[in-house]
Amino acid sequence: MRVWFITGASRGFGALIAEAALKAGDAVVSTARDPSTVTARLGSHERLLATRLDVTSEAEAHEAAGAAVRKFGRIDILVNNAGYGLLGAIEEASAAETAKLFGTNVFGLLGVTRAVLPHMRRQRAGHVINISSVGGYAGFPGWGVYGATKFAVEGISEALAGEVAPLGIHVTVVEPGFFRTDFLDESSLARTAQHIEDYADSVGKTRAHADDVNHGQRGDPRKLAQAFIRLANTKTPPLRLPLGSDTVERIEAKNAFVAKELAAWREVSTSTDWTEEAA
Numbered sequence: 001m002r003v004w005f006i007t008g009a010s011r012g013f014g015a016l017i018a019e020a021a022l023k024a025g026d027a028v029v030s031t032a033r034d035p036s037t038v039t040a041r042l043g044s045h046e047r048l049l050a051t052r053l054d055v056t057s058e059a060e061a062h063e064a065a066g067a068a069v070r071k072f073g074r075i076d077i078l079v080n081n082a083g084y085g086l087l088g089a090i091e092e093a094s095a096a097e098t099a100k101l102f103g104t105n106v107f108g109l110l111g112v113t114r115a116v117l118p119h120m121r122r123q124r125a126g127h128v129i130n131i132s133s134v135g136g137y138a139g140f141p142g143w144g145v146y147g148a149t150k151f152a153v154e155g156i157s158e159a160l161a162g163e164v165a166p167l168g169i170h171v172t173v174v175e176p177g178f179f180r181t182d183f184l185d186e187s188s189l190a191r192t193a194q195h196i197e198d199y200a201d202s203v204g205k206t207r208a209h210a211d212d213v214n215h216g217q218r219g220d221p222r223k224l225a226q227a228f229i230r231l232a233n234t235k236t237p238p239l240r241l242p243l244g245s246d247t248v249e250r251i252e253a254k255n256a257f258v259a260k261e262l263a264a265w266r267e268v269s270t271s272t273d274w275t276e277e278a279a
Contacts, residue, residue, distance in 0.1 A: 001047070002232065003072045005029045005065065007055055007112055008082030010037035013131065013176070016225035017079060018042055024229055029068040029075070031082075055082045055108030061115035069119055076123075077232055078116045080109045080130045083149070088192025089203040090144040097192060098145050105149035110156070117164070124168040127237060129228070130157045134177045134247040138254045141199075142206030154240075161239055170237045175251075176224060177244030 004021045008014040009030035015038075018028045022045060030038045031053035038050035049071050053064040068075050083105040086097060109130060120126030135143045136150025157173035164171065191207075224243055231237055242248050262269070 002026045002076040003029065003068065003074055004077045004079060004232075005031070005068055005075045005116060006079040006081055007031050007053060007108075010034070010041055012081075013221060013224060014079070014081040015041050016221050017081070017228045018048075020225040020229050021232075022047060027072050029064070029072070031064050053082075053112075055112055056103050058111035058115065061112045065112075065115040065119060074123055075116055075119050075126065077127045077129065078113065078120075079228070080112055080128070080153075082108060082112075083131070085143075085189040086146045086192065087142055087189060087207060088145070088194070089142065089196060089199045092192040092194040092196055092199070092203070093145045094192070094194065097190070101145060101190070102149055102152075105146075106152045106156075109153060113160070117169075120164075120169050121167055126164075126169045127232065128157075128160065128164075128169065128171045129231065130171070130173045132157070132173045132175045134175055134242070134244070134250050136173070137175055137242075137247075138250050140206065142203040158239065171239065172231060172237045173240055174228075174231075175240060175242045175247050177242075177246035177250070 002021075004018070004026055006014050006018050006021075006028060009018045009028075010032040014030070018030045018038075019042065021028050022042070025047075027047040027049075028042075029049045029051060030042060031051050032038050033052065033054050035050040035052050042048060042050070049068060051064045051067050053060050055061065065075065084101070086093060086101045088097075113128060116126075116128075120128075130153050132153045133147070133150045135147035136154045139147050154173055157171050161171035227241070227243055231241060242251055
């Protein structure tokens with residue numbers, strides 16, 4: 001029996017992953033700002049611990065990790081799922097809106113990871129799964145600040161993977177595309193208070209598209225939860241796991257663009273190396 005520690009587990013991806021893990025016979029520590037919302041969604045179960053965690057409080061993260069180990073003895077899989085979106089142009093996003101978003105999506109993830117890693121290091125085993133986004137691999141107009149938080153998660157995950165690999169700990173960053181969850185609802189998506197008319201043809205189109213596709217997205221969240229079980233079961237998990245054909249398409253398009261641009265500018269890119277002649 002493995003022990004999962006899942007943040008933001010009262011709804012959306014977090015709740016579905018928790019349900020799938022319980023069905024697989026594992027134990028789950030499901031965290032939320034209000035633990036009663038976890039119980040309301042998942043019910044009561046001897047292999048389920050619902051505990052309070054506001055990821056912006058590192059003290060609460062340590063308390064939740066300690067409670068998990070006291071009840072189940074270990075933490076095998078950490079799923080850093082808690083987070084939310086911000087829709088708006090980069091110029092439209094205020095300093096306060098930006099800081100709040102980074103506080104949850106980046107600093108919160110770091111705080112929870114710091115709370116859980118000592119237990120995994122002691123075990124010399126574990127798997128950290130950080131949920132990023134297709135927006136963490138490729139930027140989109142209107143999602144710039146949100147994407148910046150996910151780009152940060154990607155960089156953190158890459159570096160962390162190298163740091164903890166000698167300790168028997170794996171790291172995977174999961175990149176979901178657009179799934180039929182409540183992500184585009186007000187419960188998960190904030191919108192910048194400021195709207196600048198000059199961005200009507202770029203960010204304005206993104207806002208309209210978000211409204212049009214809400215609850216009509218391509219991805220099936222139930223299948224995402226099953227993909228997490230498959231990921232947890234593999235002995236050699238990937239560093240990156242894109243989920244959704246839209247993510248795969250976007251990654252392939254960006255990789256092709258980067259390769260084409262690199263080829264076009266290779267001579268300039270390599271011309272800056274030190275040479276004795278230049279000295």
